[in-house]
Amino acid sequence: MARYLIVLLLCLGWAGNPLLAQGRPYTAEYWEKNWRDWPRPRFDYRIDSFAAVQNIVQREYFNSGSDVSGERYFHYARFQYPDQSSIDNWSKILFQLPNYEILKDIDFRIWEEDILVYEARAASIRNYFLDSLIADPHSGKLFAFSLQFPELKPGQIVEVMISLEGAPLPYNLGFNEVFPISESIQRIKVLSAYPLQFSASEVVEQSKERIYENIFYSFKSSNCKALNLERGLTTVPAELPSVWLDWKDQIFIYDREENGSWSQIIDHMFYKGDVQDYAVYQNTLDQEFGLQQYYGSWVRPVRYFHERSESLSNNEAYAAGRWRLSRAYAERWLAIEDQLRSIIEENSIPNWREAMDVIYRAQETTAKAYIRNMPVYPPVFTEYGLFCSHYEALFSHFDIEHRLVFFYPERSGVPAIDYPSPWPAYARGVAFRPSPDAEWQYIFPGPYLGQYFYPGTIPPDFQGGTALLFQRFEKKPDLVNLPKLKPENHKVEFRRNLVLRSDVNRLIIRDSTLFSGAFRSILAHAYIKGDSAQDMLGFTNYQLLHNALLSDSILVQAAESQKLQDTISMNLDLSKGLILKNAPTPDRAFALPMVYSAKWVWTFESKDSLIWIGSGLPEEHSPLYELQNSWQKISDSKYEFYLDLKMKKCFIKEEEIRLYQHLFDFLNSEHSINIGRLKR
DSSP: OOOOOOTTTTTTHHHHHHGGTSSOOOOOOHHHHHHGGGGGOOOOOOOOOOOEEEEEEEEEOOOOOOSSSEEEEEEEEEEEEESHHHHHHHHEEEEEETTTTTTEEEEEEETTTEEEEEEEHHIIIIIIIIEEEEEEETTTOEEEEEEOOOOOOTTTEEEEEEEEOOOOOOOOEEOSSSSEEEEEEEEEETTTSEEEEEEEEEEEEEEEEETEEEEEEEEHHHHHHHHOOOOOSOOOHSSSEEEEEEEEOOOOTOOOOOSSSSSHHHHSSSSSSSSGGHHHOOOOOHHHHHHHHOOOOEEEEOOOOGGGGHHHHHHHHHTTTOOOOOOHHHHHHHHHHHHHHHHHHSOOOOOOHHHHHHHHHHHHHHHHHHHHSSSSSSSOOOHHHHHHHHHHHHHHHHEEEEEEEEOOOGGGGOOOOTTTSTTTSSEEEEHHHHHSTSSOEEESSSSSTEEEEETOEEEEEEEEOOEEOOOTSSSOEEEEEOOOOOOGSSSEEEEEEEETTTTEEEEEEEEEEOOGGGGGGGHHHHHHHTTTTOSOOOOOHHHOOSSSSSOOOOOOOOOOEEEEOOOEEEEEEEGGSSSSSSSTTTTSOEOSSEEEEEEEEEEEEEESEEEEEOOOOOOOSSSEEEEEEEEEEEEETTEEEEEEEEEEEEOOOOOGHHHHHHHHHHSSOEEEEEEEEEOO
């Protein structure tokens, strides 16, 4: 997965001493130890411009007593420089790493014809050629650096090898880098006892080979163009060739048969049965995907190979019935089940909408109490499969057409319906419609970003996304586009109240900020405030501990007093309306965290008459956003000016980037409003 770089110079403190970035030194010994394993590179004269003739990433997963040495990552790149212009433009190259890894070795060497003219050493890389080193501010792990190759000449070849340990298994493999690539290859080496399942784009060449106890998976894409770094959430699956990956043995099912059919996935992601049997249903995939839904689509659980044996052992214990629900755990869910049985068996609520409301309220109340009283810390919620079963039973009783659903944001691309894995999705739920002619409505059960979404409402990060609808015991699902969402349901409002006191010749100013919708989620609030747009944020302590709602939906600042002038000129800080501070790149799609609305409201209270002099603020309407403003007299002593921004899309396609760039420049520009005072 591509990693978001906050600002290249933000962490230059790491560059001063790269060793501090991960707490241990790295070496430059790969070519010295493995030179016999690699043939001398040949210049490919068929390529007349700069390119990485080969870019190979290999991940290895195998048994080991160490937490990290069983998960290795190698990145090999062979660059060739045919002319001086390629040297001028590409002598410094940026490399991105998978997050959460430990850097072991950076090595490069330079060839001229068949002669090795330079081989780097760790000290020279550290002191001369490592131009910038960026690290995750939370974990201290590296995720980007650039190398400056010395004294290059036309016709030379540069080979680079980067070695890491502790690299997790990615969800999606991409082939493009910040440099052009002639042949991009992704390889994965795993034990044959732990095979993978995958779904590759049509243009990706794929192969699989078993050698002794290992399986080698290889994926290749050719002529990959250079791309600027992603500055938002990753959009690779939606716009570029890629490969989705998952463990094939992800579920240990009841009868201990491994099966990759859709029906098996449904049975183990969507529970059906009594609470007393819930222990047998549980499995690590259900729990990990529960974490995915609990923290929202901006965070992905990190998957390590050394945890596989423990996961499978737990799954076997669940399936064999060796794990029991405690009374304290089960009683809260039994209370919902009792309400459900009352509705179904006693027909206590004959109206299906009222019954759905009762179940929603019961789930919300019980889940909040469960999270609040959880004995482990930080608290998490993963019982989404159980909550879906309540709605499934309810709709079956009232004979309401319904489906089980996986939800996909637009930036994750259109899912492959023949790929038996939930991981391209980010949430699960239920779809229903009261009649065959009606549109599908959707339910996201349980907490999502610390909030509870009423049946029929969709979280704002799924604008433009896709729903994969299932019926039990049917293997083929249906693809349905999710409906458009209203940005005004998720709003941040910046208010400024100005009181003109002509009797004391003072202007009193008080600022406040109001939050509604997803902006009230502490997790969403902290995420946006930190501008940490990485798909794989990891479960940092801050995000784990702060996942509920803001205690207050309004923040009020202390009042400020100024001398009153005849003309009031106020500077407007519109940059607060950007939930990502970085500008998009012009050559690729851009993903915002969610659709939203930002509104600025200035209220003037004065006994004098006020006149609007102007601001020069435009009104704009586009498929991407709306921008409106208005000046109005509320009463004889009260006036109001507002500027309203509605961001209607969170996945911005490459052809729409210019529209967003225009908005980005506008919000970052200086603006002011001018109000004249007519003294009475």
